[in-house]
Amino acid sequence: MLRSFIEFFSFSDPNVVYVVVGTLLIGASSSIVGCFTVLRKRSLVGDAIAHAVLPGVCLAFLLHGEKDPLILLLGAFISGWISIIVIDLIVENTRIKTDAALGIVLSVFFGLGILLLTHIQKTGNASQSGLDSFLFGKAASIVGADLYTFGAVAVLLMVAVFAFFREFTLISFDPNYAQSIGMPVKWYQLVLSSLTVLAVTVGIQAVGVVLMAALLITPAVAARFWTHRLWLMIVLAALIGAIANVSGAFISYAAPRMPTGPWIIVVLTFLAMFSMFFAPQRGFLSKWRKARSSKARIFEENVLKLLYQLEEKDGNKKVDRSIQEMLKRRDWKHSEVKAALKRLDRRALVTGQSENWRLSQEGRMEGQRIVRIHRLWELYLTTVMKVAPDHVHETAEVMEHIINPPLEKKLMRLLNKPERDPHDSPIPYAEDDI
């Protein structure tokens, strides 16, 4: 394995250079075009096109009799194009909706393609061998002249996306507005659809028709996790697509019997999963961390609130409260209370040690603030929103952690700085003697 790795990436074999450059360009260009497919919510159209190019490839071979890459590409392009038109015609002229139209076109075209492929294989034409690699892709078969064809198409795709960047952005984000400023929206959509068909026709060299949709869509979806900027999303998608394709090419070089396509998709899926979990802000891990830290904050606030209520009850600020005493009042776990108190200690909101704690001056202010918001909100619910007093406690438990100082001030002004909440408990204010 290591030997093939060194062999492969030392580029000592000129064929390897072809394969690497070819798959790299194919991966990058399909992913770039795929960004707009995803942003226009046309991912499944990509899948339908990919399956629909197979009969085109087979017909081109039957008519021409040889495996000329340019002719096969042309056949693929034409039948991909026809599939788009058929989808649009079905949606416009029948009651069939887009999803069903996609399903119909995908299966009918693909079925026809398989039929033709089987027929070709039975004719025993010597030059047909390898035609079935269009099903699952065979990156390692990119040699010599093929590279120039695929390379040229890939470069064309990248240049086109660069040249039409603002136009594609506009029609993808807001086609109505684009039309209102007089842009030929239909025309640009046509260009973008053609580029998608073209991306599919070169992409199937690497992954095959069955898995092509993944090469179009997955890099864009993965890249979206990392950035809010469109151009950066496109660059990242290109990178992800290129990495996956070159890895697939290597695997198919090291193990010639392995189909390339599935391996490329495995690598892509891994990169997408990685993005989904580990991307900052949008990734699951970061969301989970945020949720955990706000849960911890809410718990700390509840501990401060309880300590304040205990002081309020017996009027004694100079005595430690044991964790046991707190647990009598709340359904909490001993360990979580202890952990929260230690965190509060670090922020100097409580003082004490192990089992016995009391509020510091700052902690008292904070506990008082939570109690105040809780009671203000209960009063707001009963007086302004006319909610029954026995129904207000639960929502106030939530709101006390959400309402910020400006809102609190607004609430206080609206209620005219009230003295007592609906349950006749006093509402404590900061300037009161504490």
Place this chain on the structure above:
Amino acid sequence: MIKRVDNSILEVHDLTVSYHNKPVLWNIDFDLPSGIVAGIIGPNGAGKSTLIKSIMGLISPDQGYTKIFGQPLNEIRSRVSYVPQRESVDWDFPASAMDVVLMGRYSERGFWGRYNDEDRKIAKQSLEQVDMLPFANRQISQLSGGQQQRVFLARALAQQADIYFMDEPFAGVDAATEASILNLLREMSHSGKTMIVVHHDLQSAYDYFDWMILLNRRLIAVGPKADVFTDELIQETYGGNLSILATLGNIMQQKDYPK
């Protein structure tokens, strides 16, 4: 009550519009003077959005035409600006507020041009006009609904047009956005621009607009609000006096009546 205007800037002539063979607007015919804030008022399904979409050329009418400044839309597009409904786009699109507002400069630059410093300056001014400059670099999905609406308005402003069509800018916005939009409408109309706004809330309509276009599939009234906002005309707009038009529309849809 259809007030005729001498030197109109918008002329809608006998416009009939259908969706899937079902007519939703019947023989709409009116004109508007410049420098006003006009509200297109009517109940749900009255065809308010359809009216401005067909004026903007997004839907082609069965019959009739529209002229702006005496010319067909294609001749004077640069003087006309459109604000679609906020819900009509996916706000999770990877773009900042600034990116969206710069789209308003596209028609000025065209395919061969690039956005330059002047465009960025105009985009910033437009954001400033709707109190959104501090959010210029914010990703649009992180903005509140009202802020997104203001970004849409800023994009229209960046076009520096003379007549603005806005589709429900007040729908579901917060108080700050409402105040900001109202302020903008007043300022723009004082500087001679014409603002035409689709609005569904009858309660606030009288405070917001100078002129009103009362619409419910047909045109009920057009004119200064004092003349138009009468019990009788409102009743005609919102009361169900349309059974004939509605039934006819349904028949035409079912029979695939040729256009």
